[in-house]
Amino acid sequence: MTDMIRVDALSKTYVLHTQGGVEIPVFAGAELSVAAGECVTLHGPSGAGKSTLLRCLYGNCKPDAGSIRVRHDGGEVDIATAAPRLVLEVRRRTLGYVSQFLRAIPRVPALDVVAEPLRALGVAEEAARTRAGELLARLRIPERLWHLAPATFSGGEQQRVNIARGFAAGHPILLLDEPTASLDARNRAVVIDLIGEAKATGTALVGVFHDDEVREAVSTRIHTLQG
């Protein structure tokens, strides 16, 4: 099996210059590899750096040392050192991400928020919207909300829009940061199904789940981080 993600000797320390240069070491020498079809769950106590590692994988957080090699376009890209436009290109075609919070853009309706990653891949508007609609329906977002901007939605609704957006494009790698945090049991089950389907199609997933039920249902492997 080929590794979709390989993290080597990754270190990250936050330096808070505005607070007297306090240093907060998060992790040092972290290693991780994820193969296609796997769902690796990051586990560890609060503050162990689960979210930071996930954000490093997405290029949202800049590590101090080490490499994050991601299989992209038949080659490898080191997210830790790649130029911004290459990271964006990897995100567009290879790397999906479901964050904890939806960053809503004013005036853009939910359906287009979900369809956007597909549109970015060149999928025609109608096809992209159809796929977006399917996902929103599965996640029980009432159709009357599809054409409204999600800024006014409830926390749970926003989270589900965010999940739909993350799964829409079917990226080969998907990062999940507590996707089920504010969902009820029925919607959690839908997310578990979506993750299962993604694994079956060969997607490499890395996730942080605080919910034991979800973690047990989806994890192929548990990767423990020491706090």
Place this chain on the structure above:
Amino acid sequence: MTPLLKVTGLTRMYGNRVGCRDVSFELWPGEVMGIVGESGSGKTTLLSCLSARLEPTAGTVEYDTRAEGLQDIYAMGEPRRRLLMRTDWGIVHQNPRDGLRMGVSAGANVGERLMAVGARHYGEIRAQADEWLRKVEIDGDRIDDLPLTFSGGMLQRLQIARNLVTHPRLVFMDEPTGGLDVSVQARLLDLLRRLVTDLGLAAIVVTHDLAVARLLAHRLMVMRRGEVVETGLTDQVLDDPHHPYTQLLVSSVLQP
């Protein structure tokens, strides 16, 4: 593949004072770069140097011309530079009055760049002006109105239409949402974001508003006292700032 803009060691001094110093970067087609920093950090000086409006003291600005590839914009002749500025480039000023002809109609404002590059068919010029007014969400029946009768948000949108009508490849924007009401800002931002994506425009956006930067820019350049202190992917710079000044800038933003 070549970058659209290649900037090397760009420095602009005002006597002994630094406008901007030793700025280097490359901008690629379709890429939107935000320049952030507080007032007086050299953002506008840098933008003026980049957009051929202020000769730098040192360094070069090279642009990938359609005919001859990368050319130093300050070394090429004035006619070519002017042609570039009104075909391949757009400049959106913070105050739309600086970028518009206030004494002629909205349609003429949009049509001017077409006429400047040789369009001589009134009907076609007008049809294009009409189409662009619609694209920036200005009613077609305002085409013959003077900009004097427009609101601030409409003026800014008119300025954008005027710039985009010749299908530029690179647009310079100086605080495009500055001086507008928050509600108007959101609409303008959404419009800009869509146009930039749909047209595959490359853009350099100067702003002191980090929310604007996050929404529009793919990557950021943080300036302080005329120098670039941090660069990177927009969300990385804003969510994991490294330089003390960037951290201060990010932590100073008021959350509504």
Place this chain on the structure above:
Amino acid sequence: MTGATGYNFAYLDEQTKRMIRRAILKAVAIPGYQVPFGSREMPLPYGWGTGGIQVTAAVIGPDDRLKVIDQGADDTTNAVSIRRFFARTAGVATTERTTEATVIQTRHRIPETPLVEGQILVYQVPIPEPLRWLEPRETETRKMHALADYGAMHVKLYEDIARFGRIATTYDYPVLVNGRYLMRPSPIPKFDNPKMHMNPALQLFGAGREKRIYAVPPYTAVKSLDFEDHPFEVQRWDQACAICGSADSFLDEVVTDDRGGRMYVCSDTDHCTSQQTRKEAAE
């Protein structure tokens, strides 16, 4: 007729004339280009033809025959004064006949009678810069001329059509000279614009207050700006001249009483007179 004593021939001193002639030569060499010159104080106010008078003074010789028209008429105050000025200061012969004149100074018209080789037409120009309404800075307009950066000029015509459905500019209508320089033809009606094109006479333009001289040499292309779908057109009238019956000349509307009575007559008095004479001879 003898000249007034105490003045140099044609009022201006010879050094000034040389300076103006040099400017004229340069203007002729670069058709439509505005040449700066050291405009002198003349014994009449700005706006009355100080530029035209200096050009005329610089080119006129003792053997010339001068005609002066104002709005086409030989008998208005301005025309009469300038004609008398040269009759006294240069002692030259004057005429009201276009065909007899060698130098014609004009304000706001080109004679209806076609000009011929060897004739000089001197225009009085109030504002020489065609780009001035668009761009107030002289440094910038000069640069625009240098780069033939004229596209924005059409904005004005665009505005006309948008507002009136047609190009409503009727006088001082901008032209492109010799395919290169944009030029203001002075406030002549656009009816006269086609006469400038390939004219056998030398056309000189003098702006005294603005200190500019420009020229259209004989047989030079002069094109009026327009749009493909709104081509340049000249004014037309439903009636003929009430005096001479001419149907193809530029007509002035003359109010004859306070009860709405009016008539249309030729603005070119010499043309009108010769048409009448011809008509009478035919009868």
